[in-house]
Every structure is written in C-alpha cells, then in structure tokens.
Amino acid sequence: MIGILDLQGGVVEHLGHFKRLGVPARRVKTLEELDTLTGLVLPGGESTCLGRLLRIFGLDAAIRRRAAAGLHMWGTCAGTILLANEIEGETPHLRLLDITVRRNAFGSQLDSFNTVATVPEVAPKPVPLTFIRAPVITRVGPGVRVLLEVRGATAAVTAPGILATIFHPELTPTLAFHAYFARQCGLTPLLPASGPTDPAWSPEAWTQLAPLPGPAASG
Numbered sequence: 001m002i003g004i005l006d007l008q009g010g011v012v013e014h015l016g017h018f019k020r021l022g023v024p025a026r027r028v029k030t031l032e033e034l035d036t037l038t039g040l041v042l043p044g045g046e047s048t049c050l051g052r053l054l055r056i057f058g059l060d061a062a063i064r065r066r067a068a069a070g071l072h073m074w075g076t077c078a079g080t081i082l083l084a085n086e087i088e089g090e091t092p093h094l095r096l097l098d099i100t101v102r103r104n105a106f107g108s109q110l111d112s113f114n115t116v117a118t119v120p121e122v123a124p125k126p127v128p129l130t131f132i133r134a135p136v137i138t139r140v141g142p143g144v145r146v147l148l149e150v151r152g153a154t155a156a157v158t159a160p161g162i163l164a165t166i167f168h169p170e171l172t173p174t175l176a177f178h179a180y181f182a183r184q185c186g187l188t189p190l191l192p193a194s195g196p197t198d199p200a201w202s203p204e205a206w207t208q209l210a211p212l213p214g215p216a217a218s219g
C-alpha cells in the first residue's frame with residue numbers, strides 16, 4: 001500500500017495515477033495510517049504550510065522513524081523541499097535526503113512551465129513534465145543519483161529508498177514515475193512504465209484524462 005500525505009496540496013491526482021496502474025494507494029492524515037505502508041508520497045503544495053502541519057500533528061518524527069525502518073518516500077515539488085537536508089536560507093524539515101534546494105528558483109507562479117524530456121531509468125520514451133513554481137536542487141550529496149536535469153538544474157534524483165522530483169508527474173498523462181516508484185516499493189504496476197504517454201501533450205491535456213469512479217477521484 002502506498003500512502004499520499006493528505007495535509008495540503010495535490011493528493012487526488014496521485015491517487016488517480018496509482019489507481020490507473022492498479023497499485024493500492026490511500027490518503028494518509030494520521031500517525032496510525034503510516035503503519036501499514038510500504039511507500040509514502042509527499043505531494044506538491046506549499047512546503048512552509050506542509051512543514052508546519054507535519055510538526056503540529058507530530059508526523060515529522062513519525063515519518064523519520066518509518067523512513068529509518070524502510071518506508072520508501074517520493075517527494076514531488078514541495079515534497080522534495082520537505083525531504084531535503086538543506087533549504088537555502090531556511091530551516092529544513094524532514095532531512096531525509098542529502099540535497100540542498102532553492103525554493104521558487106525558476107521565478108514566480110507565472111514562470112511555471114511545461115516541457116518534455118527523456119529519463120532513461122524511468123521510461124524509454126520522452127515524458128511530459130510540468131513545473132509549478134518549482135524549487136531546484138542545487139547540491140547533491142554522495143549516494144544521491146541524478147536522474148534528470150532541466151534548464152541546467154537538477155530536477156529528479158534518487159537515493160536508497162527515496163525518489164525526489166521537482167516537477168509534477170501526477171499532473172501529466174504519464175504513469176511512468178508512479179510505476180517507477182511502485183517498483184521501488186516492491187509493488188507491481190499493471191501497465192508498463194512506457195505508457196500511456198501522450199506525445200502531443202498540451203498544458204491542458206491532463207485534465208482530459210478519463211474520470212475515475214469512486215471516492216479517490218471525487219475528493
């Protein structure tokens with residue numbers, strides 16, 4: 001079972017992508033809900049807000065304990081900021097990944113952008129990527145492997161038990177990153193990592209995915 005941290009930010013889109021892959025996933029709000037997971041997604045959102053909520057609910061210490069016991073973690077955008085050992089000019093949050101990040105490094109919300117890139121370890125074909133007021137990874141420690149660079153900045157990394165992406169695969173049609181993380185968690189996605197990727201993806205394309213039945217898509 002994969003959990004999506006459900007305090008603030010983009011939860012339902014991650015649930016939808018795991019559902020499309022046939023990978024069991026559910027929302028996580030409480031300490032108890034962490035117990036049965038093999039993987040936890042820290043979604044995009046606003047990292048200051050997420051960090052405060054983590055501390056208020058005592059989830060920060062619990063997540064660190066579970067990570068030390070083998071829980072796999074994936075941070076998307078703000079989630080990557082939460083994982084980082086260092087945030088330029090700010091106090092770090094979970095300190096589970098030996099990277100330094102610079103928040104809002106591409107500029108304001110209006111400088112958010114979409115692109116397409118090949119990430120050979122994740123998918124053989126180019127995948128669409130969307131960056132929403134993204135941070136960049138400005139330092140990568142020993143033991144952290146770079147998976148992708150975009151516009152000269154480190155955009156995706158992995159380390160034992162951890163995946164971090166500064167973009168939002170859950171907001172594009174590609175399931176490749178969700179399949180990659182599921183495999184890291186020892187789960188078997190039903191679809192191959194290569195599909196279904198829409199090469200003609202446009203900024204609006206993700207909203208045209210077929211709606212999912214059930215509460216995951218409606219919440």
Ligand code: GLN
Nearest residue numbers: 044045046047077078132
């Ligand atoms: N700008 C946000 C932050 O610094 C991250 C944005 C996102 O998750 N898309 O927390």
